[in-house]
């Protein structure tokens with residue numbers, strides 16, 4: 001009998017984030033693990049999808065996206081990010097930014113070429129680099145402010161570097177890369193002819209007056225950047241699977257070919273509704289950020305009150321925490337204790353690092369949830385605090 005699994009598939013595990021959702025369902029816990037909203041998506045966008053289905057836009061759309069959606073993407077990118085792109089030749093609509101990322105990397109990276117990834121990183125980038133045969137080079141984001149060491153980054157670039165993956169605002173850290181940091185990265189990309197592949201899916205979820213800068217808008221970077229985004233987070237539509245890659249025509253050509261043979265195309269009626277979403281007023285994005293900021297502040301306070309060490313995020317909707325002082329053997333043991341005994345699901349920190357030991361004292365919480373869900377989580381976390389106090393008393397500690 002031949003091996004069931006390809007060597008490639010053996011090199012990575014199932015997603016820990018998605019696994020925690022399944023474990024949470026089993027224990028009927030509060031899911032602060034996987035980053036998806038439990039509140040409704042905007043009514044007008046849902047109505048538009050229903051209308052599109054009734055209008056029988058139910059067959060394959062053009063492989064790289066409906067003209068209407070590609071135009072809306074180009075208009076919004078010009079308005080909010082300051083970069084003008086041609087919707088006919090420089091935009092590819094995919095099944096979520098997940099597909100946009102893997103299609104982009106498969107389109108530009110050869111086996112054996114190096115791809116730079118900031119660590120901790122969104123879990124998918126690990127398997128993404130493996131699936132395209134790349135050698136990842138990890139650059140540490142140092143807590144508490146998640147800065148990177150410029151010298152370490154300079155050393156990572158070489159003739160074999162093909163791409164650098166960016167994610168700003170960042171999951172899991174909540175870091176928002178500054179213009180100066182992006183300029184530093186851009187200068188290295190320009191020097192070495194390296195492509196920036198930037199996942200900007202949280203671009204509108206910003207706190208404390210933080211600004212989002214697209215690296216594609218920096219001088220010289222328009223034609224050396226692939227900007228990835230989707231409707232998942234900005235419009236609370238993670239289940240629709242509509243995302244896109246924006247890149248110069250030379251890069252878009254190969255991306256479109258890979259995309260075509262991976263999925264043919266994203267759901268047609270949902271693309272029409274997505275076009276409407278992208279044309280929302282500016283006020284929509286301001287309200288989105290404000291409401292998330294309230295949830296962030298609430299969860300930060302709760303976590304601190306029950307004894308977590310927190311890293312305050314300035315963007316995206318996650319809070320990284322340090323749990324080393326709770327005395328568990330590692331992050332996975334702690335996360336399973338929290339979901340099984342306390343009823344709150346989180347993601348073990350190790351799933352965001354190339355080596356499990358690097359994330360062994362961390363867990364990530366997410367907060368795209370109704371206030372009532374966060375209140376339920378808060379009540380359960382109070383039980384954690386009580387259980388901890390009892391165990392300290394039993395051990396004769398203060």
Ligand SMILES: Cc1ncc(COP(=O)(O)O)c(C=O)c1O
Nearest residue numbers: 035096097098122171230232243
């Ligand atoms: C940084 C980042 N990129 C991509 C995704 C997935 O996006 P999509 O739903 O568009 O595939 C997520 C989801 O959590 C994410 O955090």
